[in-house]
Each structure stands twice: as structure tokens, then as C-alpha cells.
Amino acid sequence: MTMPLHNRFSYLIDTYRSRVLAYTCSLGADRSLAEDIAQDAFVVALDKIGQLEHESEFLPWVCAIAKNLVRNETRKRWRRTKLMERELHWLIDQHSPPPELSLQRLSEEEQALQQCMHNLPSKSRQLLKLYYLDNNNSQTVAQAMGLSANAVRIALSRIRKTLKECITKEVSDE
Secondary structure, three states: OOOOHHHHHHHHHHHHHHHHHHHHHHOOOOHHHHHHHHHHHHHHHHHOHHHOOOHHHHHHHHHHHHHHHHHHHHHHHHHHHHOOHHHHHHHHHOOOOOOOOOHHHOOHHHHHHHHHHHHOOHHHHHHHHHHHHOOOOHHHHHHHHOOOHHHHHHHHHHHHHHHHHHHHHHHHHO
8 A cells, every 4th residue: 555645755755855965965055055955855846746757766856956956046146146246345334435436437226226225224234244245144144143044034035125126216216
């Protein structure tokens, strides 16, 4: 007699969790990110379990899902770090801009970003600094700020949304 799907899937997770985690770490993800990605890979696998033809193919299949998730996360992190890194650095630290970046040369969006960053609460600016400039993951930021990793991810999402809305408003008002 075969087990119900949820029991069988629980068995597969228990059987392969450590291997998927090790594989994800081998792709360059730090432990905290690897754990998140491994968990996400199993969630995707559960959602798409109907596409799996043979249970014997489960491990390579879930590892391929994890590999794609690592790639996606790597792309997102690369984009985030490139997002006006130098400008954000002096905006967050509230230092004057480097001499080669005079305010006259800043684009409308960069000027709007400067204004919008200035309007953020200091805790929000600190979250941005810890995450983007210091290149920490959400777990590390959470520990530094006394929050949960999920609270950090939600706060960053809200801050990005606030900045986007503020920049859009600032640029359209000019």
C-alpha cells in the first residue's frame, strides 16, 4: 500500500534535506541563504510534484530547482549591489558626495533618491546600509537589529516600495 502524498513528500524531504542543503551550499550560498533556498526548492517541488515522472528522479529534480533559485538570488543580489552603490553610500552615511559627483551632475532620479532617503526614518536607513552596503543577508541584519529575518525582508520590501513611490512623486513634481 502506498503512502498518501503528504506523507510521501514528508519522507522525501526528510531523506534528501541534508543533501539539497549541501548542494545549495556548494553553489556558493552561505548557510542561512542555503537553508532558505533549500526550503523554497522543496516548496516549489511540492507545488510541481505532478511533473515528476519517477520518484527516483526526485533528488536531481529538486537540486535543479535549488540551482535555479540560487541563480535567481545571485542575480537579485548583484542588481541590488549595483543599484547606485556609490550614491547610496554617501546618502545613507549622510556625507557629502565625492567631488566627482557634484549635485549638478546627478540625474533627476538620483536627486529624488537623495531627498527620499533623507525623509526615511533612521532605522530604515540603517536597514538599507546593513543589507545593501555592508552586503549582509537578512539573517545577519536581523541579529544586528534585534528583528526576525522575515521582519527584515518585509521591512526592506516596504522601504523599497516607499522609495519607489517617493522617487516617482519627486520626479513627476519637478
